[in-house]
Amino acid sequence: MDIKIYLLAIAVLLSFATISVEAQETDQRPPNIVFLFADDLGFGDLGCYGHPYARTPAIDQLAKEGTRFTQFYVTGVTCNPSRTGIMTGLFPARFPKYAADFGFGNRTTITELLKERGYRIGHFGKWHIGPDDSDGTYGIDEIKTIGKSRHKSAGRDDDLYSAAIDFIKDNRDGPFYVNVWGHATHFPVNTPAELADHFNDVTVDRNDFAPTMQHKFDECLKIGGDLDESMRQYLGDVYQIDLNVGRVLKLIDELGLRENTIVVFSSDHGPAPVALENKGAREFSNNMLGYAGEFRGGKHDQYEGGTRVPFIVRWPGQVKAGRVDSSNVCSFVDWLPTLCSIAGIEELPQQLDGENVSNIWLGSDRERTKPLFWKTSATGSTPAMRVGKWKLHLPRKQRGEPELYDLSLDPSESNNIAEDHPEVVDRLGKTLQAWIAELPANYEKTKKR
Incomplete structure (x- = not known):
């Protein structure tokens, strides 16, 4: 084989290999x-x-x-x-x-x-x-x-x-x-x-x-x-x-x-x-x-x-x-x-x-x-949670009444149905209280807010 043709063939193969490697790296690279x-x-x-x-x-x-x-x-x-x-x-x-x-x-x-x-x-x-x-x-x-x-x-x-x-x-x-x-x-x-x-x-x-x-x-x-x-x-x-x-x-x-x-x-x-x-x-x-x-x-x-x-x-x-x-x-x-x-x-x-x-x-x-929970970093602050269609708000330091909303029917949370669904309030309330029990007893901040 002519040496020039041989070298050209090698160069072409190397270029294809380089393109293949670059394409593979692109495919494997995370977004x-x-x-x-x-x-x-x-x-x-x-x-x-x-x-x-x-x-x-x-x-x-x-x-x-x-x-x-x-x-x-x-x-x-x-x-x-x-x-x-x-x-x-x-x-x-x-x-x-x-x-x-x-x-x-x-x-x-x-x-x-x-x-x-x-x-x-x-x-x-x-x-x-x-x-x-x-x-x-x-x-x-x-x-x-x-x-x-x-x-x-x-x-x-x-x-x-x-x-x-x-x-x-x-x-x-x-x-x-x-x-x-x-x-x-x-x-x-x-x-x-x-x-x-x-x-x-x-x-x-x-x-x-x-x-x-x-x-x-x-x-x-x-x-x-x-x-x-x-x-x-x-x-x-x-x-x-x-x-x-x-x-x-x-x-x-x-x-x-x-x-x-x-x-x-x-x-x-x-x-x-x-x-x-x-x-x-x-x-x-x-x-x-x-x-x-x-x-x-x-x-x-x-x-x-x-x-x-x-x-x-x-x-x-x-x-x-x-x-x-x-x-x-x-x-x-x-x-x-x-x-x-x-x-x-x-x-x-x-x-x-x-x-x-x-x-x-x-x-x-x-x-x-997993449920979604919300609570500010303050002892006794008001907690809330969402599970499925239900959103539960518990009162601050247990003073007041709980609020329960069916978000599939009431996304604006305008109709508290806690009294109509005591079993849901009890079930979600236990889950929410169990999560609160995992939280710190006290919180530390350096600045007034």
């Missing part, structure tokens, strides 16, 4: 994970979740390309407890020391597990998960705790999203995991005209909203707010979230990462109240018109409006596109075991309150195997 997390965004604050005026085209398109859940829950009704469940797979009431002040102690986090799996980990924006936000904490390679953006006209989350975009560019070869934890729509909502003016055509018709929203309109008016202007302010803040989500999605496509990247969008709990009971009305309180849809309550409440949040997941070829999952009950306490399953991590922490719901993400229907 990138991009976690876009809003702050105090209500269940009903997005167009795809039924807001009558919101303009969220990027997030709505994400929902069309993925699955949108309507029974997805957080683990706490304020900022740190919600994030504690995400990071550890444990209900936050299990921690005797408040994690915002002390961190997670010896508990293993999802970011540490993914780091061991070979992921590059980034975190940008709000922190609120311990006193140390230096690189390396919880296995996170790059941490930038970024507050409001320097250029106000672009919206308050613009800078932190820009930092996350840079991280994705730098780690495009993957796999990477990135927390993009924004500040909108946390108090105060003070939206620049450049964003709020997009909604100058909005005039509030109170009939466009559920009965559960009417008290917020009343409170806004009572403290001197203008419903139309306050609504435009709030919608502008939501709009800048959508603009930033659009930037990330565009980048993922430009880098050719869409097919092997899981994108999740959600919120840390329900919308903030117009005025806090212990602080009253403050400047910009009138703009806090977040919408929980038909659900009762919001931030600080363990009713559905505080615990149920929007949740959208896209993973092309894996998660069904255009699907609305209204039957499965999932929670952020499931985040750690679910991502570990997807990423091929087999050794998990011995104690987990969550369960692997990856099959639900991928389209299966099944009953969850």
Whole structure:
């Protein structure tokens, strides 16, 4: 054989072998994970979740390309407890020391597990998960705790999203995991005209909203707010979230990462109240018109409006596109075991309150195997739980009457049927009390709240 032909044949075979190895590595490589997390965004604050005026085209398109859940829950009704469940797979009431002040102690986090799996980990924006936000904490390679953006006209989350975009560019070869934890729509909502003016055509018709929203309109008016202007302010803040989500999605496509990247969008709990009971009305309180849809309550409440949040997941070829999952009950306490399953991590922490719901993400229907519990980190605070269709609230320090709701018939928790179903109250109550017995007798915090 001619030596030139021989060498050419060898070169061709080597090139095919290289392509084959690269393709195999791509098939075996776990997916990138991009976690876009809003702050105090209500269940009903997005167009795809039924807001009558919101303009969220990027997030709505994400929902069309993925699955949108309507029974997805957080683990706490304020900022740190919600994030504690995400990071550890444990209900936050299990921690005797408040994690915002002390961190997670010896508990293993999802970011540490993914780091061991070979992921590059980034975190940008709000922190609120311990006193140390230096690189390396919880296995996170790059941490930038970024507050409001320097250029106000672009919206308050613009800078932190820009930092996350840079991280994705730098780690495009993957796999990477990135927390993009924004500040909108946390108090105060003070939206620049450049964003709020997009909604100058909005005039509030109170009939466009559920009965559960009417008290917020009343409170806004009572403290001197203008419903139309306050609504435009709030919608502008939501709009800048959508603009930033659009930037990330565009980048993922430009880098050719869409097919092997899981994108999740959600919120840390329900919308903030117009005025806090212990602080009253403050400047910009009138703009806090977040919408929980038909659900009762919001931030600080363990009713559905505080615990149920929007949740959208896209993973092309894996998660069904255009699907609305209204039957499965999932929670952020499931985040750690679910991502570990997807990423091929087999050794998990011995104690987990969550369960692997990856099959639900991928389209299966099944009953969850573990109850959902809520309780603030205070001795004697009000506990609540959900099992199946039932939601039970026990009174604080056993003073008062229990509340039981059938969420399949009464998702707004407007009709307490505890007296009609004493056997359900007794059965669930025993389960809830058994869980409370596992919790710390006392809690420690370093800051007044």
